[in-house]
Amino acid sequence: MTTPVVIETKGLSKRxxxxxxxxRTLKSAVLGLLRPHRRRxxxxxxxxxxxxxxxxxxxxxxxxxxxxSTLLSLLAGTLTPTRGTVRVEGRISSLLELGAGxxxxxxxxxxxxxxxxxxxxxxxxxxxRFERIVEFAELREYIDQPxxxxxxxxxxxxxxxxxxxxxxxVMLVDEVLAVGDLAFQxxxxxxxxxFRKRDKTMLIVSHDMRxxxxxxxxxxxxxxxxxxxxxxxxxxxxxxxxHMLQSRADALRxxxxxxxxxxxxxxxxxxxxxxxxxxxxxxxxxxxxxxxxSQPLPRPCFAFSISDSTGRLIHSSQTAGASFGLxxxxxxxxxxxxxxxxxxxxxxxxxxxxxxxxxxxxxxHALDRAFPIRLEGPPGASFEGVFVPTCWERYG
Amino acid sequence: xxxxxxxxxxxxxxxxLVAILVQRNLKIRYKGSVLGFFWxxxxxxFFIVIYSTFLKLVTKGxxxxxxxxxxxxxxxxxxxxxxxxxxxxxxxxxxxxxxxAFPRLILPxxxxxxxxxxxxxxxxxxxxxxxxxxxxxxxxxxxxxxVVILTQTALCxxxxxxxxxxxxxxxxxxxxxxxxxxxxxxLSPVLYPLxxxxxxxxxxxxxxxxxxxxxxMAGLLAVYRMILVGEYPAVPPSWVGLSFAVAWLILxxxxxxxxxxxxxxxxxx
Numbered sequence: 049m050t051t052p053v054v055i056e057t058k059g060l061s062k063r064x065x066x067x068x069x070x071x072r073t074l075k076s077a078v079l080g081l082l083r084p085h086r087r088r089x090x091x092x093x094x095x096x097x098x099x100x101x102x103x104x105x106x107x108x109x110x111x112x113x114x115x116x117s118t119l120l121s122l123l124a125g126t127l128t129p130t131r132g133t134v135r136v137e138g139r140i141s142s143l144l145e146l147g148a149g150x151x152x153x154x155x156x157x158x159x160x161x162x163x164x165x166x167x168x169x170x171x172x173x174x175x176x177r178f179e180r181i182v183e184f185a186e187l188r189e190y191i192d193q194p195x196x197x198x199x200x201x202x203x204x205x206x207x208x209x210x211x212x213x214x215x216x217x218v219m220l221v222d223e224v225l226a227v228g229d230l231a232f233q234x235x236x237x238x239x240x241x242x243f244r245k246r247d248k249t250m251l252i253v254s255h256d257m258r259x260x261x262x263x264x265x266x267x268x269x270x271x272x273x274x275x276x277x278x279x280x281x282x283x284x285x286x287x288x289x290x291h292m293l294q295s296r297a298d299a300l301r302x303x304x305x306x307x308x309x310x311x312x313x314x315x316x317x318x319x320x321x322x323x324x325x326x327x328x329x330x331x332x333x334x335x336x337x338x339x340x341x342s343q344p345l346p347r348p349c350f351a352f353s354i355s356d357s358t359g360r361l362i363h364s365s366q367t368a369g370a371s372f373g374l375x376x377x378x379x380x381x382x383x384x385x386x387x388x389x390x391x392x393x394x395x396x397x398x399x400x401x402x403x404x405x406x407x408x409x410x411x412x413h414a415l416d417r418a419f420p421i422r423l424e425g426p427p428g429a430s431f432e433g434v435f436v437p438t439c440w441e442r443y444g
Numbered sequence: 445x446x447x448x449x450x451x452x453x454x455x456x457x458x459x460x461l462v463a464i465l466v467q468r469n470l471k472i473r474y475k476g477s478v479l480g481f482f483w484x485x486x487x488x489x490f491f492i493v494i495y496s497t498f499l500k501l502v503t504k505g506x507x508x509x510x511x512x513x514x515x516x517x518x519x520x521x522x523x524x525x526x527x528x529x530x531x532x533x534x535x536x537x538x539x540x541x542x543x544x545a546f547p548r549l550i551l552p553x554x555x556x557x558x559x560x561x562x563x564x565x566x567x568x569x570x571x572x573x574x575x576x577x578x579x580x581x582x583x584x585x586x587x588x589x590x591v592v593i594l595t596q597t598a599l600c601x602x603x604x605x606x607x608x609x610x611x612x613x614x615x616x617x618x619x620x621x622x623x624x625x626x627x628x629x630x631l632s633p634v635l636y637p638l639x640x641x642x643x644x645x646x647x648x649x650x651x652x653x654x655x656x657x658x659x660x661m662a663g664l665l666a667v668y669r670m671i672l673v674g675e676y677p678a679v680p681p682s683w684v685g686l687s688f689a690v691a692w693l694i695l696x697x698x699x700x701x702x703x704x705x706x707x708x709x710x711x712x713x
Binding site for chain 2: 064065121124125126127128140142150151153154158161162164165166168169170171
């Protein structure tokens with residue numbers, strides 16, 4: 049695509065000060081002058097640089113608190129960057145939280161015109177579009193009621209209808225598809241697809257990975273306010289899911305041992321090719337492990353176990369190093385564990401590894417539930433737990 | 445200068461928004477009241493009745509003719525209401541400020557314009573009152589009235605911009621403001637004739653007399669009263685001019701302060 053760049057940020061950073069409680073008063077300001085203030089700072093975004101071309105749809109993903117909404121607010125102009133620059137060309141319609149900016153005391157109709165006027169559209173233009181908005185939002189009977197009497201679904205529908213119908217050049221959408229019924233979500237997606245066809249630019253924040261992957265041309269992956277990756281939607285979603293898996297697993301992770309020998313590195317991947325943590329049904333998995341022993345240690349053993357995502361043990365086994373010609377540990381070394389495929393239901397699992405000796409009660413080094421993986425189920429079939437071949441037939 | 449043009453242009457583009465917000469301000473003010481918008485007509489009537497009754501009772505001989513007094517009070521009300529309402533201009537619109545982008549100056553501007561409309565309604569009542577009491581309205585000077593009103597509106601906007609933005613960062617503004625406005629009222633020739641403070645200052649030295657007109661309300665009230673009740677101030681026009689200049693300077697200062705603080709509203713709210 050070689051359309052012009054319409055959104056560009058360079059080194060975009062945003063710092064917030066966390067306040068203990070309440071807002072600042074004259075007293076605290078005067079005290080602040082007397083002694084250097086100790087407000088805790090927090091960088092919601094750090095050095096974010098990216099650009100979006102006209103007609104592109106950029107998805108933004110990241111865990112809660114990774115800076116997605118701050119980024120959209122900076123683009124919309126409701127926040128000002130602490131450092132760096134942001135440039136957006138054309139009229140922006142922002143759905144930072146649907147229906148925000150609506151005034152509860154005003155009626156639906158009045159709010160539609162309020163929104164239009166915020167966007168800088170004339171009353172005449174809004175009057176022309178009003179019918180379409182009401183129709184899209186399916187709110188004809190309620191349009192003259194104050195919006196404080198609306199259900200959240202009605203709020204969202206009106207918000208989306210207005211935001212789309214003001215015909216912006218750039219649309220910023222934050223978590224819109226999380227609310228509303230399925231039929232309306234479908235309608236929104238259709239409208240967004242149409243919006244894209246007309247060469248308009250969209251930025252979407254969502255936790256719904258399937259949808260965001262389907263509608264984005266590119267995805268920006270934010271983590272703790274920094275760009276973790278940018279590019280192909282499928283790849284970014286994988287990276288994000290692995291990241292989420294990892295951070296969830298971190299809670300169950302336990303590391304212990306005498307440390308006479310340590311597992312220095314564990315790499316999980318397919319039999320060939322780059323490392324990853326999501327595997328297809330029955331796909332062979334290769335786990336390569338590097339260790340280092342501070343002194344020669346006889347009769348080493350390698351332990352391996354699989355737990356489900358809650359930490360419940362599914363499989364555990366120990367193998368003597370002697371069985372594959374490793375009689376003792378000395379200095380650095382590498383071993384590889386090959387699994388021809390795990391007969392387990394689709395889901396997230398945690399792998400554990402330990403390095404121990406048959407002679408000692410305490411392992412040298414154990415990494416319990418430290419390595420998350422995701423398994424996909426067999427295509428076209430589903431089961432729970434462990435795969436068991438089943439064969440049903442009629443008889444008699 | 446270029447940025448001033450840009451600011452005015454950005455406000456002009458959103459004139460629909462200004463209109464809607466002004467309407468909303470007026471609507472919310474009288475929401476739930478039976479008389480509704482008629483309060484903007486009824487309030488000055490009450491003022492006139494209350495002040496004329498009680499001042500007669502309390503003081504031997506009024507410090508000011510009733511028409512002069514009521515004129516002053518209605519003019520003062522415009523400033524005082526603008527200042528008080530502007531406290532909520534930003535802080536009371538968190539939703540709009542945090543979630544939508546538009547020139548923030550529109551918020552204090554619409555507060556002031558709503559009050560201006562209110563003031564003009566009161567002005568109609570005042571004119572009727574002045575006509576009934578056969579006050580000495582200077583018909584030939586009436587064309588000057590828009591200039592004076594515009595200048596007071598500028599003063600109010602400067603004040604509203606400063607107050608509304610300061611209140612975002614210092615919530616003490618609310619408490620402070622009441623006292624400042626009250627002090628300002630007593631420093632201005634609203635409830636007493638202009639000659640009294642000028643006389644006091646003259647004792648201090650002739651040089652200090654024009655300084656009284658650094659208070660923009662001094663000159664504004666003088667000119668309003670000149671037009672509406674025919675009291676010509678016994679001071680050189682340049683002193684009154686000083687008041688007018690200060691009013692416009694306050695507009696400039698208030699808007700500059702507002703624009704400096706405006707980018708950080710979202711962080712504080």
